[in-house]
């Protein structure tokens with residue numbers, strides 16, 4: 001049985017009908033796949049970060065993912081292409097962009113009909129407010145307006161999941177030296193391992209860059225140590241994983257998203273991702289406040305969620321029509337099961 005077939009079995013209509021009896025997605029999975037089956041699923045799939053979420057939320061999230069075709073592509077120059085295109089477009093329309101620590105929002109209050117937004121050095125008064133910060137960082141913003149949003153049940157129901165990512169550039173692509181056909185790692189092919197070492201490792205296409213990511217808090221802890229300790233530990237873990245001596249990299253970069261890289265629903269929250277999206281469109285009826293970002297849309301952890309929720313705000317606050325997806329994105333074939341889905345571009 002493949003992972004996707006296991007998922008199809010787990011999410012059978014009669015199983016999902018009983019989902020309210022389970023506290024977490026983990027207990028739901030253990031019940032229907034058995035603890036051993038769940039362990040096997042994790043070993044094959046290589047990711048267990050969803051297990052702590054509310055079972056209803058995870059099923060809703062998977063349903064949202066199954067609406068993707070698997071034919072979606074990432075920008076050729078990487079995800080930053082989105083941010084660059086957005087900045088270019090905003091500037092061409094006369095917008096000014098302020099970034100960096102001096103412009104970090106510290107508090108949001110209200111004075112008469114205006115929102116008062118404070119950064120370390122500036123204060124701005126605005127009539128309409130779009131909150132585009134994820135729940136973790138927004139949780140640190142003070143002030144009456146910010147705290148009112150933070151107290152909302154929809155806001156509190158979101159469960160941030162941490163993630164770690166590292167990338168290394170080598171003088172040459174040493175993984176191409178692996179001659180044994182069954183051990184060979186091709187560009188963009190993932191090497192999974194679920195023991196105590198590195199989760200997913202993949203070489204970039206036609207380059208000397210190896211990247212890896214995982215959701216273990218352990219790596220976030222090690223990252224607090226000096227950089228050379230982290231470099232040494234990752235090098236050791238890679239040699240262990242690939243079972244060979246490997247050359248030292250020319251440079252490395254690591255990032256740990258402790259406040260959340262993507263988001264589920266908290267167990268027991270009894271509020272769906274779609275309800276969070278509806279709330280975010282206009283948290284307080286009659287107030288010009290809009291909350292956007294991938295954390296507030298069922299495509300959590302995907303740029304698509306951030307874009308759709310921004311479209312929702314533009315539609316609600318400025319009556320700008322929601323754009324239709326480009327023609328070539330419209331689905332011709334709808335997979336009937338997870339086993340039919342091409343996951344390669346989705347995960």
Ligand SMILES: Cc1cc2nc3c(=O)[nH]c(=O)nc-3n(C[C@H](O)[C@H](O)[C@H](O)COP(=O)(O)OP(=O)(O)OC[C@H]3O[C@@H](n4cnc5c(N)ncnc54)[C@H](O)[C@@H]3O)c2cc1C
Pocket residue numbers: 074079103104105106132133134137138141163165213257261262292293294295300301302303304306
């Ligand atoms: C490792 C990793 C891999 C990913 N891979 C993919 C992928 O392949 N495909 C895909 O579609 N998506 C991917 N994503 C997800 C994608 O990056 C996010 O969905 C997207 O960036 C979410 O956009 P956002 O605007 O909601 O939040 P963010 O991109 O997090 O932007 C929020 C911004 O708010 C700023 N901010 C926070 N607090 C404050 C404050 N107090 N004052 C001022 N500014 C503040 C932050 O600095 C940040 O710039 C990945 C994410 C990670 C972490």
